[in-house]
Amino acid sequence: MTQSGQHRLKDDIERLTDDPGVYLFKDRSGKVLYVGKAKALRTRARNYLREGADGRFHIQFLLAKAESIDCIVTATEQEALILENNLIKKYQPRYNIFLKDDKTYVHLRMDTRHPFPRLTVVRRPRRDGAQYYGPFASAGSVRQTMRTLGRIFPMRTCTDAELDSRKRPCLYYYIKRCPAPCVGKISGDEYAETVRRVTMFLKGREGELLKKLRDRMDLQAAERQYEAAARTRDQVYSVQRILERQHITSAKPAERDIFAVERAKEKLVVQRLSIRDGEVSGGAAYVFDRAVMSTGEHLASFLSQYYLGGAPVPGEIVVGEDIPDVDALEELFSERRKKQVKVVVPKRGERAAQLALAETNARIALEDTSAAAERNRDLLEDLQELLSLERFPRRIECYDISNIQGTDAVGSGVCFIDGEPSKGLYRHYRIRTVEGSDDYGMMREVLERRIARGQGDGDLPDLLVVDGGRGQLGVALDVLERLGADGIDAVGIAKVREGAGNRKVRGKERIHIPGLPEPLLLEGNSAALYLLERVRDEAHRFAITHHKRLRGKKIGRSALDDIPGVGPTLKTRLLSEFGSVSRIRRASVQALTQVKGVSPRLARAVKDALS
Numbered sequence: 001m002t003q004s005g006q007h008r009l010k011d012d013i014e015r016l017t018d019d020p021g022v023y024l025f026k027d028r029s030g031k032v033l034y035v036g037k038a039k040a041l042r043t044r045a046r047n048y049l050r051e052g053a054d055g056r057f058h059i060q061f062l063l064a065k066a067e068s069i070d071c072i073v074t075a076t077e078q079e080a081l082i083l084e085n086n087l088i089k090k091y092q093p094r095y096n097i098f099l100k101d102d103k104t105y106v107h108l109r110m111d112t113r114h115p116f117p118r119l120t121v122v123r124r125p126r127r128d129g130a131q132y133y134g135p136f137a138s139a140g141s142v143r144q145t146m147r148t149l150g151r152i153f154p155m156r157t158c159t160d161a162e163l164d165s166r167k168r169p170c171l172y173y174y175i176k177r178c179p180a181p182c183v184g185k186i187s188g189d190e191y192a193e194t195v196r197r198v199t200m201f202l203k204g205r206e207g208e209l210l211k212k213l214r215d216r217m218d219l220q221a222a223e224r225q226y227e228a229a230a231r232t233r234d235q236v237y238s239v240q241r242i243l244e245r246q247h248i249t250s251a252k253p254a255e256r257d258i259f260a261v262e263r264a265k266e267k268l269v270v271q272r273l274s275i276r277d278g279e280v281s282g283g284a285a286y287v288f289d290r291a292v293m294s295t296g297e298h299l300a301s302f303l304s305q306y307y308l309g310g311a312p313v314p315g316e317i318v319v320g321e322d323i324p325d326v327d328a329l330e331e332l333f334s335e336r337r338k339k340q341v342k343v344v345v346p347k348r349g350e351r352a353a354q355l356a357l358a359e360t361n362a363r364i365a366l367e368d369t370s371a372a373a374e375r376n377r378d379l380l381e382d383l384q385e386l387l388s389l390e391r392f393p394r395r396i397e398c399y400d401i402s403n404i405q406g407t408d409a410v411g412s413g414v415c416f417i418d419g420e421p422s423k424g425l426y427r428h429y430r431i432r433t434v435e436g437s438d439d440y441g442m443m444r445e446v447l448e449r450r451i452a453r454g455q456g457d458g459d460l461p462d463l464l465v466v467d468g469g470r471g472q473l474g475v476a477l478d479v480l481e482r483l484g485a486d487g488i489d490a491v492g493i494a495k496v497r498e499g500a501g502n503r504k505v506r507g508k509e510r511i512h513i514p515g516l517p518e519p520l521l522l523e524g525n526s527a528a529l530y531l532l533e534r535v536r537d538e539a540h541r542f543a544i545t546h547h548k549r550l551r552g553k554k555i556g557r558s559a560l561d562d563i564p565g566v567g568p569t570l571k572t573r574l575l576s577e578f579g580s581v582s583r584i585r586r587a588s589v590q591a592l593t594q595v596k597g598v599s600p601r602l603a604r605a606v607k608d609a610l611s
Contacts, residue, residue: 010049012069016042021073022083025066025095031457032091034062036297037080039325041071061292062095077328078335085308088301097268097288097298099305107310108133108146108202116163116181116191118156119146119198125310132310133202150177152235153198155191158182161569164596165576197235203276210236256316256351260358261299262366266291269369270302271362273354274314283358285365289417296323303329303343313337318344318351320359376419383528387513387520389489393463394418398535399450400467401431401442402543409434411446412543415461416535428546440475443468447479455485464490467536470519473512490514493536496521509533560584563609565602573597574606585610 016023018040025034038044048059074080088096109122111130125132149155154177156163158170163182172178179186179194200209213236220229258273268291273283291298300323307313313333323329326343333341346352380393396416401409411429415422429449434441443466454460464480466472473492480488492512509529510519559581560571577595578584584592584606592603 006067009063009067009069013042013045013049016045016069016071017073018042019073020075020077020080021071022080022087024070024072024087024091024093025062026068026070027065028067029458030068032087032093033066034093034095034293035084035087035091037077037084037325039077039080039328041073045069045071059293077325078332081304081325081328081332082308084301085304088305094290095292097291097302099286099302099309110195110199112195112199114160115188116156117195118158119149121146131199133312149198149201153194153201154179155194155198156181161572161576165573205276254316254350255314256318256354257314258318258351258354258358259299259303260320260355260362261295262359262362263291263295264366264370267366267369267373268295268298269362269366270299271358271365272306273358273361275354276314283361285362287365287369296321299323300325300329304332307333307336313341315339316342316344316351318346318355320345320355372420373418379419379527379531383531386528387489387491387511389463391462391487391489393489395461396463396465396535397450397461398465398467398539399443399446400536400539400543401439401446402540402546409442410543410546411442412539412546413446413450414535414539414542416531416538419531421538426542428542439468440471443472443475444479447476448483451479451483451485455483460485460488462489464488465532465535465539466490466492467494467539468492469494469510470512473514477514491532493532494519559610560606563606565605570595570597581610 020037020039021041022035022037023041023045024032025036026032036044048063072083074083088098092098107122107125109120109125109130109132110117111128113129122132150157154172156178157172158166158178166182169180169183169185170178173180173185179191181188181191197209197213200212213232217229217232217236220226220232254275256275258275260271260273262269262271266289268288270286270288271283272286286302288298299319299321303317303319303323313336315337317333322345323343330341330343333343344351346355383389384392394417397413398416399411399413401411409431411431413427413429415425417425427450429446431442431445433445447464447466451460464476466476469492473490476490476492479485480490491514494510494512496508496510508521509532510521511532512519560566560574566574573595574584574592575581578587589600589603589607592598592606593600598606
């Protein structure tokens, strides 16, 4: 921090009030570096400049860049917590930990207001009256849960439109994964009973569910409904097998989440264990790479992001660290749950034993990530030496172009940090200024946009990789020179081609390096090659996937898309009823009005548009 910047920061802090609110540290350009909350803004902000303040070692990294501080006053601490959460998502500041709930974590949604509800996967829970379960750490966890439920308690998977329009059962009915409510194969009461069982399962109430299933099985057997009793028996066995996987139990039917933290310098791991009905029902480790504030501050921020992001709030939240403003967190979570919530730091007993288990898992996760980081560092050092790079290639970005004879051209950029993909920094680029099959021109446009934006944000790669040979590398070097982006290394990577058919040779790559007359040939047994191949292949995959998606949307369009009043749902109904646009064109106005949602006026508009 400059001397003038330090004085300006002190002046800003003295002008703050002692009301509750949110404060934002900013650098010289006005970029937000850190967002925090406080019960008394000025008192909290003064602590950052006080020698011996908590977390002083970490705060020095923030203060080295911060030159001003802004604040937003709120009426209560709870409002400050919510605002802090929103601003972290908006600005993604460098010195905050950021829980990417809307991209990383998924939920299961079930709207029980529908006569035949179904489970769907959603990224962002809403206050729409439906029930949400999760979050799940990965889409794979959700798929496993869906498969398990589909085998034990069959429910429909089709959309509402398909449910209304289907005339005969689908394949899922014949493989016993759907009871076919679409054609009346199951009554509303029977389906509602299945929904109740699924709800109990997802809420972790397997013990209560087992008792109800056994009682039902006994009743069915007593009434000589042997086939139904056998089906219920199979459900009992399936739930029992799931319960057998649980090997950690509680003496009481506790409902709590446990959070343990392990830390090594700027790397921080938060380990969650969820206890439902006295059993461990799930857990996940969350790894953050730029944790420079105090552990308590980061944990408090994590909890607010986690629960405000839609995770179900239990009655008890057990943590291993004292966290600031715990009363405000308890009040906020209690309001969300509509019941009292306690945040506790246990000293002994059952909670302490469960916390110790979570700490063990957090320590293992930290060791795993640290060991992987050490291996990747050695690999990146080899890469730096092999390619004679000026800078250590901590951040590598690779760019690729995808098009078919110049149409639907897109560029893609992927980012690897410390040898691992950072998917939150992946970017797609629609080509705006280049027409036809001009790969060089497209690459130039993409790189100019990327480097210019990075210069404004102070966010540039250490190593720039382009998918291609000397021509693409020349484009990259020209862009870097013209924009004055000094200190960025650049290389090109291209497959070796041999034989009469000029075919690509698997495992052989040419690395084009500035200043060398001939490319460097790397064989498949090089670890450095594997990393560069991985980065380039990821860029290629990312570009191709997006390109196919654009083409698919284009192919899926029809003349119906351009008719005012005809949305996706109505389009689906019309095509389902008539089979094709040409048959819709030949249909009468009266026939069109037989489709749900088509008024006589809209039917005439469809006829006029298609004619």
